[in-house]
Every structure is written in C-alpha cells, then in structure tokens.
Amino acid sequence: MTHYWFVSTKYRRHSKLALxxxxxxxVVILLGAFTRLTHAGxxxxxxxxxxGFITAPHTTSQMQQAAxxxxxxxxxxxxxxxxxxxxxxxxxxxxxxxxLSFSILLTRQAKDTxxxxxxxxxxxxxxxxxxxxxxxxxxxxxxxxxxSHLLIGLSLLSMLWWAYLDLHLRDDSFLVKTPKLALKPWLxxxxxxxxxxxxxxxxxxxxxxxxxxxxxxxxxGKLLPAMQWQALNSDLITxxxxxRMGAFxxxxxxxxxxxxxxxNRAFQSISKLILALLALQLTLGIxxxxxxxxxxxxxxxxxxxxxxxxxxxxxxxxxxxxxxxRHDFWIS
Numbered sequence: 001m002t003h004y005w006f007v008s009t010k011y012r013r014h015s016k017l018a019l020x021x022x023x024x025x026x027v028v029i030l031l032g033a034f035t036r037l038t039h040a041g042x043x044x045x046x047x048x049x050x051x052g053f054i055t056a057p058h059t060t061s062q063m064q065q066a067a068x069x070x071x072x073x074x075x076x077x078x079x080x081x082x083x084x085x086x087x088x089x090x091x092x093x094x095x096x097x098x099x100l101s102f103s104i105l106l107t108r109q110a111k112d113t114x115x116x117x118x119x120x121x122x123x124x125x126x127x128x129x130x131x132x133x134x135x136x137x138x139x140x141x142x143x144x145x146x147x148s149h150l151l152i153g154l155s156l157l158s159m160l161w162w163a164y165l166d167l168h169l170r171d172d173s174f175l176v177k178t179p180k181l182a183l184k185p186w187l188x189x190x191x192x193x194x195x196x197x198x199x200x201x202x203x204x205x206x207x208x209x210x211x212x213x214x215x216x217x218x219x220x221g222k223l224l225p226a227m228q229w230q231a232l233n234s235d236l237i238t239x240x241x242x243x244r245m246g247a248f249x250x251x252x253x254x255x256x257x258x259x260x261x262x263x264n265r266a267f268q269s270i271s272k273l274i275l276a277l278l279a280l281q282l283t284l285g286i287x288x289x290x291x292x293x294x295x296x297x298x299x300x301x302x303x304x305x306x307x308x309x310x311x312x313x314x315x316x317x318x319x320x321x322x323x324x325x326r327h328d329f330w331i332s
Contacts, residue, residue: 015167017103021096022160026306028093029153031086033302036146036205037295043079045070047137048087056080090133097126097156100163118163125156143206143233150202154309161310165317183261183319190257191312197250198305200243210293212236213244216286247285251278254308261315266322270315277308 035041044050051057051066051073058077066075101119132149139145204210213219219241228235232242258274261267284301291297 015164017096017100018160018164018167021093021100022157022164024089024093024096025153025157025160028086028090029150029157029306030299030303031089032150032153033205033299034295035082035086037298038079038082040076040079040082041141041146042073042137043076043083044087044137045073047134050080050084051075056084087133094126094130097122097160100160104163114166118159118166121159122156122163125152125159128152129156141206143203146206147199147202150205151199154198154306157306158309158313161313162317165314183267184316186257186260187312187316187319190254191309191316193250193253194305194309194312197243197246198309200246201302201305204239204243207234207236207239209236209239209243210288210298212240213289214292216289219244247282251282254278266318267315270311270318274308274311274315277304277311280304281308 044056046052051062051070053062053066056077057063057066057075057080063075063077101122104115104119107115129149129152132145132152135142135145136149213225215221217223219225219237225237225241227241228238232238254274255278258271258278261271281301281304284297284304288294288297288301
C-alpha cells in the first residue's frame with residue numbers, strides 16, 4: 001500500500017482546523033457583503049483603526065474627538081461597528097490561516113508538493129487580501145479594488161475548502177467505485193462559468209447596479225435595453241444586464257451538466273444539489289429585482305452563489321480522486 005501524507009492521524013486532525021478556518025472565512029465574506037449592502041464600507045475613514053480608535057467610537061468623548069479629527073466624515077456609530085466587526089473577524093481569520101499554514105508546513109508527514117502548495121497559497125492569498133483590505137479604505141471603495149478584495153476572499157475560501165476535502169474526505173461514500181467518465185474538463189468549464197458569473201455579480205455590487213433595472217424579465221420596460229459596451233465601468237444598465245445574461249448561461253450550462261451526472265450514482269446527490277441551488281438562486285435573483293433588493297434577499301443570493309461554487313469544487317475533487325488510480329485503495 002502506498003502511504004500518503006493525508007493518511008497520518010496527526011495530519012488528519014488538521015482537517016478540523018481547516019474546517020473551522022473555512023467556516024470563519026465564510027462568515028467574513030458574508031460580513032463583507034452585509035457591509036457593502038448597508039453602505040458601511042467607509043464608515044471608518046482610516047485603517048486599521050476607526051477614527052483613530054481600535055473600536056468604533058461610542059463614548060461621548062470618543063465621538064467628539066472623531067468629529068474634531070474627521071470633520072468631513074460624519075460618524076455613524078451603527079455602521080462603524082458593522083465595519084469594525086468585519087475587520088475583527090477578518091483579522092481572526094487571518095491568524096487561523098497562518099496557524100493552519102504553518103501547521104501543515106511543520107508536519108513531518110506533509111513534506112510533499114501538494115501540502116506545500118496549499119500552505120504557501122493560503123499565506124500568499126492572505127497577504128494580498130490584507131493589502132486589498134487596506135486599499136479598499138484608502139482608495140475610497142474604488143470598484144476594481146473592492147471587486148479584487150471579494151475575489152481574493154473567495155479564492156481563500158475555495159482553497160480552505162479544497163484543503164479540508166483533501167485532508168478529510170476519503171471514505172467510501174465519497175469515493176464510491178464508478179465507471180470512469182470524462183467529467184473533469186466539463187467540471188472545470190463549469191467552475192470557470194461560475195467564477196465569471198460571480199465576478200459579474202461582484203461588479204454589479206461594487207457599482208450598486210442591482211436596481212438599474214427594476215422589472216423582470218424586462219429592464220425598465222424594455223426586453224433588451226441599449227447596451228453601452230464602451231462604458232462597462234460606468235453604465236449601470238449595461239453592468240446589470242451583463243449579470244442577467246451571465247445568469248442565463250450559467251443556469252443553462254450547470255443544469256445540463258447536472259442532468260448528465262444524474263445517471264452516475266457517485267454524483268447523483270451532488271447533481272440534485274446543484275439543480276436545487278440553481279432553482280433557488282434564479283428565484284432569489286428575480287425577487288431581488290422585483291422587491292427592490294432587500295438586504296436579506298441580496299445576502300441570501302450572495303450565499304447561494306458561494307454554495308454553488310463550493311459544490312463545483314467538491315465535485316471536481318471527487319472526480320479527480322475517482323479517476324486517479326493511485327487512490328484506488330480508498331474506493332470500494
């Protein structure tokens with residue numbers, strides 16, 4: 001029997017740490033989305049402090065000093081606490097990512113390329129994310145920086161999920177023996193389609209273009225409004241409609257992919273989950289427009305998009321190990 005680093009009992013214990021860090025990263029992304037949706041992103045004009053304090057100003061003297069030091073930025077205590085809560089949880093996540101990464105690198109059984117890439121990738125993404133978090137404030141919510149901050153956060157989340165799967169899920173129910181299918185290229189294409197659609201959604205969010213069209217399936221009374229392709233960074237209707245078109249392509253492709261996988265018993269549950277998430281996501285997207293983007297609908301829409309991404313990653317990991325003959329001893 002070939003021995004792999006993930007067989008180590010000591011190393012498998014790190015899967016719990018990976019799962020906790022992943023859950024923390026998920027919370028950070030949702031807090032970031034809530035911060036954007038409630039327009040609290042610049043509620044603290046400085047970084048990493050808030051009006052010069054390590055907490056949001058809340059006492060009378062602190063609020064007076066904040067008004068004196070930042071006369072052009074009126075203090076909203078509730079929004080400032082929203083922003084600082086996001087920062088606190090993000091900082092905690094960063095510490096856990098460092099702890100997990102060094103735990104992987106210092107585990108004697110983990111001296112292989114895969115584990116090193118996971119650890120170094122996590123630390124590299126973390127450094128970029130911290131820098132973008134600072135620039136988000138100092139550059140006054142510049143859309144390209146806010147979008148990059150979101151995408152790097154999702155990359156961290158995806159890598160943490162991949163690390164957890166790679167550390168833990170090796171049981172027979174996950175890797176059931178099945179006829180090999182040429183799924184991986186189509187799954188990678190599905191992953192790319194979802195990534196592009198999430199990017200388009202982030203572009204809508206950073207430009208606050210969610211309500212550029214307030215009816216469905218029309219856009220302000222027009223089935224296909226005039227598109228300003230040369231103004232992808234400013235025309236809100238174009239930004240909004242690109243996301244709608246992307247939603248149609250994403251739903252169509254993933255539905256066909258899921259229906260194709262339904263015939264394979266190893267992927268039946270995942271296929272049903274993908275179809276259910278797609279139906280929910282399309283419903284939420286429509287309600288987001290018709291109900292004029294209530295925060296809880298928009299946040300749920302954001303969450304389901306992430307769950308779709310993670311489901312595709314899970315499917316990719318599963319397909320990779322099923323098709324890899326080196327791991328056959330894990331398959332019954």
